[in-house]
Amino acid sequence: MRRVSIVGIGQVPVKQRHESGLRKLGAAAVRAALADAGIETVDALYAGNMLSDELQGQKHVASLIADEAGLAGIEALEVKAATASGAAALRVGYLTVAGGAAERVVVVGAEKMSDGAPTTALAKSLDAHREVRDGATMLSHNARLMQLYLERYRPPAGALAHFAVNAHHNACANPNALYCNRGLTVERVMASREISPPLRLLDCAPICDGAAAVILAPASEARQYTTGPVDILSSAVATDRFRLADRPEPLRLVAAERSVALALARAGVTAAEIDFFELHDAFTIMSCLALEAAGFARPGEGWRLAVEGEIRREGSIPITTLGGLKARGHPIGASALYQACEAVIQLRDQAGPGQVPGARLAMMQSVGGVAATIITHILGRG
Amino acid sequence: MRRVSIVGIGQVPVKQRHESGLRKLGAAAVRAALADAGIETVDALYAGNMLSDELQGQKHVASLIADEAGLAGIEALEVKAATASGAAALRVGYLTVAGGAAERVVVVGAEKMSDGAPTTALAKSLDAHREVRDGATMLSHNARLMQLYLERYRPPAGALAHFAVNAHHNACANPNALYCNRGLTVERVMASREISPPLRLLDCAPICDGAAAVILAPASEARQYTTGPVDILSSAVATDRFRLADRPEPLRLVAAERSVALALARAGVTAAEIDFFELHDAFTIMSCLALEAAGFARPGEGWRLAVEGEIRREGSIPITTLGGLKARGHPIGASALYQACEAVIQLRDQAGPGQVPGARLAMMQSVGGVAATIITHILGRG
Numbered sequence: 086m087r088r089v090s091i092v093g094i095g096q097v098p099v100k101q102r103h104e105s106g107l108r109k110l111g112a113a114a115v116r117a118a119l120a121d122a123g124i125e126t127v128d129a130l131y132a133g134n135m136l137s138d139e140l141q142g143q144k145h146v147a148s149l150i151a152d153e154a155g156l157a158g159i160e161a162l163e164v165k166a167a168t169a170s171g172a173a174a175l176r177v178g179y180l181t182v183a184g185g186a187a188e189r190v191v192v193v194g195a196e197k198m199s200d201g202a203p204t205t206a207l208a209k210s211l212d213a214h215r216e217v218r219d220g221a222t223m224l225s226h227n228a229r230l231m232q233l234y235l236e237r238y239r240p241p242a243g244a245l246a247h248f249a250v251n252a253h254h255n256a257c258a259n260p261n262a263l264y265c266n267r268g269l270t271v272e273r274v275m276a277s278r279e280i281s282p283p284l285r286l287l288d289c290a291p292i293c294d295g296a297a298a299v300i301l302a303p304a305s306e307a308r309q310y311t312t313g314p315v316d317i318l319s320s321a322v323a324t325d326r327f328r329l330a331d332r333p334e335p336l337r338l339v340a341a342e343r344s345v346a347l348a349l350a351r352a353g354v355t356a357a358e359i360d361f362f363e364l365h366d367a368f369t370i371m372s373c374l375a376l377e378a379a380g381f382a383r384p385g386e387g388w389r390l391a392v393e394g395e396i397r398r399e400g401s402i403p404i405t406t407l408g409g410l411k412a413r414g415h416p417i418g419a420s421a422l423y424q425a426c427e428a429v430i431q432l433r434d435q436a437g438p439g440q441v442p443g444a445r446l447a448m449m450q451s452v453g454g455v456a457a458t459i460i461t462h463i464l465g466r467g
Numbered sequence: 468m469r470r471v472s473i474v475g476i477g478q479v480p481v482k483q484r485h486e487s488g489l490r491k492l493g494a495a496a497v498r499a500a501l502a503d504a505g506i507e508t509v510d511a512l513y514a515g516n517m518l519s520d521e522l523q524g525q526k527h528v529a530s531l532i533a534d535e536a537g538l539a540g541i542e543a544l545e546v547k548a549a550t551a552s553g554a555a556a557l558r559v560g561y562l563t564v565a566g567g568a569a570e571r572v573v574v575v576g577a578e579k580m581s582d583g584a585p586t587t588a589l590a591k592s593l594d595a596h597r598e599v600r601d602g603a604t605m606l607s608h609n610a611r612l613m614q615l616y617l618e619r620y621r622p623p624a625g626a627l628a629h630f631a632v633n634a635h636h637n638a639c640a641n642p643n644a645l646y647c648n649r650g651l652t653v654e655r656v657m658a659s660r661e662i663s664p665p666l667r668l669l670d671c672a673p674i675c676d677g678a679a680a681v682i683l684a685p686a687s688e689a690r691q692y693t694t695g696p697v698d699i700l701s702s703a704v705a706t707d708r709f710r711l712a713d714r715p716e717p718l719r720l721v722a723a724e725r726s727v728a729l730a731l732a733r734a735g736v737t738a739a740e741i742d743f744f745e746l747h748d749a750f751t752i753m754s755c756l757a758l759e760a761a762g763f764a765r766p767g768e769g770w771r772l773a774v775e776g777e778i779r780r781e782g783s784i785p786i787t788t789l790g791g792l793k794a795r796g797h798p799i800g801a802s803a804l805y806q807a808c809e810a811v812i813q814l815r816d817q818a819g820p821g822q823v824p825g826a827r828l829a830m831m832q833s834v835g836g837v838a839a840t841i842i843t844h845i846l847g848r849g
Contacts, residue, residue, distance in 0.1 A: 086567050138520040144591040145549035148840045152709035160704035162555045165545040167527035173544045184566015185468050209526040322542035327534035458530045
């Protein structure tokens with residue numbers, strides 16, 4: 086397979102409520118990415134979106150966004166894996182260029198969560214028949230994992246809250262982030278209202294609107310488009326038993342272990358070489374479990390990296406370097422594309438006050454459902 | 468890119484109402500395809516489904532079906548393009564094997580339409596904001612195309628009904644078909660109740676449940692799995708202006724013209740070499756327009772192929788050879804996988820009384836929305 090580069094990025098600022106509809110948000114991100122690469126069109130568009138069926142009464146969004154972006158005629162498909170849909174689309178865009186089926190592709194993620202109440206639609210990530218019917222939601226399942234973790238490993242009070250504090254501080258360097266809260270403290274996270282105990286409001290990523298896109302091309306031609314190409318060194322998807330109840334050790338994210346191992350092997354790098362990790366911090370517990378699954382901490386000790394400051398930009402494994410899902414925002418199907426844009430900005434050395442010093446190798450990850458699907462990409466300076 | 472073969476097929480009989488849920492239908496098709504290829508597992512599963520969000524309250528169906536089929540761990544993603552979602556999944560499975568990212572892949576389509584009323588969800592194929600809000604549905608838009616066609620080209624009364632008659636006759640040779648109606652006549656189609664005039668009940672494919680799957684592998688290894696490999700010679704997706712109102716000539720399926728031209732060029736064959744055409748006969752008018760767009764008839768003359776019997780198995784361009792969407796049934800996200808299984812059966816020379824004599828080259832096509840997306844595959848004997 087050919088090496089693939091990201092040669093253009095485009096982001097719409099994340100907002101709690103955008104005036105524009107989904108179609109226009111997606112097209113704006115596509116056009117911004119095209120402009121960044123200095124091109125007018127592409128061979129194909131792959132779209133990540135999760136909730137348009139329910140919130141906009143809209144399917145067929147890849148073709149719709151392609152038309153709105155002035156690209157009618159090109160190939161356009163949606164790719165989905167519940168809350169990991171943006172990364173799923175990136176995976177297919179990568180495969181298309183790597184395999185030689187296309188020379189230039191745009192991958193766009195777009196989500197407009199403000200058009201209704203997304204909780205019910207989000208829960209469709211779980212087994213409708215055997216989990217949702219029994220009362221489970223994404224929130225209740227993540228709360229259950231957090232409870233199991235707190236009971237089993239007994240971290241100090243507020244240990245997980247450090248993940249939220251780090252994300253909110255980092256977001257201040259990101260002009261596209263929803264939040265910037267330099268004053269956020271562990272105490273304030275712990276004092277926020279209980280959502281689904283022990284999850285509190287500030288353990289959870291916010292509901293918001295956004296769209297982001299990247300342009301992919303063969304690495305051999307990347308410098309036609311940009312002075313700062315970033316290579317996708319690998320892409321890997323893995324699944325776990327679908328239902329949480331079917332997993333012998335629910336605190337082990339087996340799909341994440343497998344996806345990371347595949348991604349590292351395919352890229353030919355080790356976890357120790359990763360300079361920063363854009364993980365899927367939809368909930369503070371997920372940050373902790375993802376660090377453990379990726380091998381950055383032993384089981385039960387992921388929280389130490391947060392408490393000891395190792396997840397900060399100057400730490401040993403910086404995460405959510407420009408705010409993450411928690412503070413940049415988590416417009417579901419768009420989140421992985423924001424991660425990709427932010428990783429590119431870091432690897433281009435353009436993150437300004439948010440720059441991870443000397444960043445050359447990035448890992449990014451998306452979680453579908455309660456870790457039934459995990460998608461990991463590794464990016465490196467081109 | 469490597470040549471890709473279909474080395475296993477699996478079909479669940481199409482029914483108006485299956486007892487099993489979506490998850491089990493999909494897994495049954497996957498297991499049947501694995502058994503046909505003589506293998507236990509694959510590297511990845513790509514799923515086509517359109518309506519599970521609404522009808523089952525279920526997203527994340529690729530991972531769910533993988534788990535139910537005993538394949539938890541493997542890559543699993545959904546691929547969508549509204550009513551062409553099955554073909555979209557086949558496209559990605561093809562790209563994955565052709566590009567060298569996987570050695571063995573299963574593509575499964577599954578749809579259970581009997582769990583509710585699908586009309587509203589189907590209409591989400593159209594522009595929610597500028598078409599559905601104005602009252603459009605898939606039925607009303609297809610009715611409009613039929614009305615435009617009848618007014619512009621003035622075919623003899625009942626000309627389009629021949630497409631339904633042919634499909635129903637052909638389905639009798641297909642043990643997985645929903646219907647077999649040897650006694651159907653043009654007069655009975657014309658006497659069926661008006662649905663959305665001028666569309667009558669028997670102009671439309673039925674609402675039903677089903678699942679089908681294919682196993683893909685590199686052609687160079689195909690004979691490890693089967694004595695009758697069928698190659699996917701090409702795959703092509705094209706789009707049109709999304710809204711019907713934005714198309715200068717709505718009776719020209721521009722995306723179909725483009726998709727067919729790309730598919731033929733990529734396969735290195737001409738339309739005249741195609742032995743049969745599994746087209747997307749969700750409505751009789753769509754069969755007619757698809758034949759014209761593919762170059763088998765001049766604009767305004769597609770109906771002649773039906774009236775003159777050229778679409779029959781012994782005709783110049785046989786279509787819907789084992790019943791098509793109209794009579795085998797159209798469980799939306801599964802339909803393209805049924806087409807693929809049926810094309811394989813024809814190309815393996817195993818269609819019994821339904822055999823297209825000497826079939827060596829097949830074209831199959833799916834229509835997303837009202838032809839905003841068209842996906843065409845060309846298959847040939849391996």
